[in-house]
Amino acid sequence: MKILFISMPSIHAIRWMENLKNTNNELFWFDVTNKGTIDSLQNITQFVDWKQRKLPTFKGEYKFSKKFPDTYAKIKHLFEVTENEYLEKIINEIQPDVIHSFEMQSCSYPIVKAMNKFPNLKWMYSCWGNDLFYFKNFKSHLQKIKAVLKRVDYLHTDCERDYSLAKELEFKGKHIGVIPGGSGYDLKELEQYKTPVLDRNIILIKGYQHIFGRALNVIKALENSLEHLANFEVVVFGAHQEVIDYIKEKNLPFNIFHRTELSQLELIKLMGKSMIYIGNNISDGMPNTLLEAMIMNAFPIQSNPGNATAEIIEREKNGLLINDPNDIKNIESLIVAAINDKSRIAQAAIINTEIAKQRLDYTKIQPKIVDLYNHL
Incomplete structure (x- = not known):
């Protein structure tokens, strides 16, 4: 053919x-x-x-x-x-x-x-x-x-x-x-890049701020939650300039990777060291970065435009769904809830590993x- x-x-x-x-x-x-x-x-x-x-x-x-x-x-x-x-x-x-x-x-x-x-x-x-x-x-x-x-x-x-x-x-x-x-993804190959979930201390943010992306609202939610982040390292990848400028202007203690700084494999390795992954936008289908985060057992907090994300994340079971990508207070509450519930994070990793085997292999x-x- x-x-x-x-x-x-x-x-x-x-x-x-x-x-x-x-x-x-x-x-x-x-x-x-x-x-x-x-x-x-x-x-x-x-x-x-x-x-x-x-x-x-x-x-x-x-x-x-x-x-x-x-x-x-x-x-x-x-x-x-x-x-x-x-x-x-x-x-x-x-x-x-x-x-x-x-x-x-x-x-x-x-x-x-x-x-x-x-x-x-x-x-x-x-x-x-x-x-x-x-x-x-x-x-x-x-x-x-x-x-x-x-x-x-x-x-x-x-x-x-x-x-x-x-x-x-x-x-x-x-x-x-x-x-x-x-x-699909080579799950056996990626397994080597995972560290034990509860030994991780990175909160990983997708830094897109454009026609669809709303990373700034996540950054502002984290800014409001700094007292809860003492034991965490916040890393922003794929950051647009507006996000970079805001972090620098506010002197926030976040590590930043700009739009093209990480290869796909480097990002996946970083996900394998991250306890929590956050992606926030007003429009998307099934985000590939979300799927990769789930494969690497980073606990997902993800926006849900048109209920697409709800097809793979069951609310409060294997991740958390952002109802309104512009609601900074709600995003803040979801982040704090995840940080304070390690058992949920551990259980989500088990569930998402099985989802990956069934749907992403x-x-x-x-x-x-x-x-x-x-x-x-």
């Missing part, structure tokens, strides 16, 4: 593609966001560096494209090779059996026109956390989302919530199931991913 993957060069898409590297399938990747070659995907034919101008850039073009994005999208084919044009060229060249796109806004919107020219070509789409839950609320996105879902044949989601949303948004195809966005998920392409 010839499979053409379409994505940005995301670690989650890369890990998914690597599940098929030792199969008999012919694998191709279209770098739809034009970011360049992925060195780790040597076994996959890559279509990169494709974006070319048809006409020289005109004065004010960039500002126009940002101020009037929808209008520019309609006319940019006059100035440069578009995603649709190049995808059509690839399809005619390699004759794929299936197209698999990851993410909606950057990687699926731009290819609908081309896919509609090949109505019999199978299209699988992997829904990422904000694709539907967040962007469906905007009129400018809603029709684009529906246009993609109308053409897509097969849907992969990382939570049941997004399958329900897709049906509400008129998806009529087949749901191939709930599978973690980054596929690479040895179970990898053959499932390989097999699903055989049944399209």
Whole structure:
């Protein structure tokens, strides 16, 4: 089978593609966001560096494209090779059996026109956390989302919530199931990086503060709880500048890693030394960092947009759910409750280890991913 993957060069898409590297399938990747070659995907034919101008850039073009994005999208084919044009060229060249796109806004919107020219070509789409839950609320996105879902044949989601949303948004195809966005994890390999849960003293914070992330509210909750943190080290990873500036301005005794400072393995090792993990945002699906924290037995305190997180965390049993990502007082109370209940933390580690074995194990998920392409 010839499979053409379409994505940005995301670690989650890369890990998914690597599940098929030792199969008999012919694998191709279209770098739809034009970011360049992925060195780790040597076994996959890559279509990169494709974006070319048809006409020289005109004065004010960039500002126009940002101020009037929808209008520019309609006319940019006059100035440069578009995603649709190049995808059509690839399809005619390699004759794929299936197209698999990851993410909606950057990687699926731009290819609908081309896919509609090949109505019999199978299209699988992997829904990422904000694709539907967040962007469906905007009129400018809603029709684009529906246009993609109308053409897509097969849907992969990382939570049941997004399958329900897709049906509400008129998806009529087949749901191939709930599978973690980054596929599975080598649990045996990661076991070596775990320290005994009750010997740990790190509270680990995901430091995203942007359109979705609300790390600052967690930082402020911790700031209000300093008297409870005497025996803990607070570590913030993936920190955006606004978070870094606040911590420095308030002279908080927290260790900070900026956005790209830690590799995925370094972060997982840090999780294996952390007693508590906190992630807070207004929109997401099933966060991969949450799953990794659970695998490494860090006690999760996580926001729950659209009840997606509640699909894996049972309140006060194997973690704590943040009801309102903007409620600093509530976040503070959850942190203090976790700190003061070591037996709950120990019990959650046992439960989450079993969840990881059942739902996150690479040895179970990898053959499932390989097999699903055989049944399209």
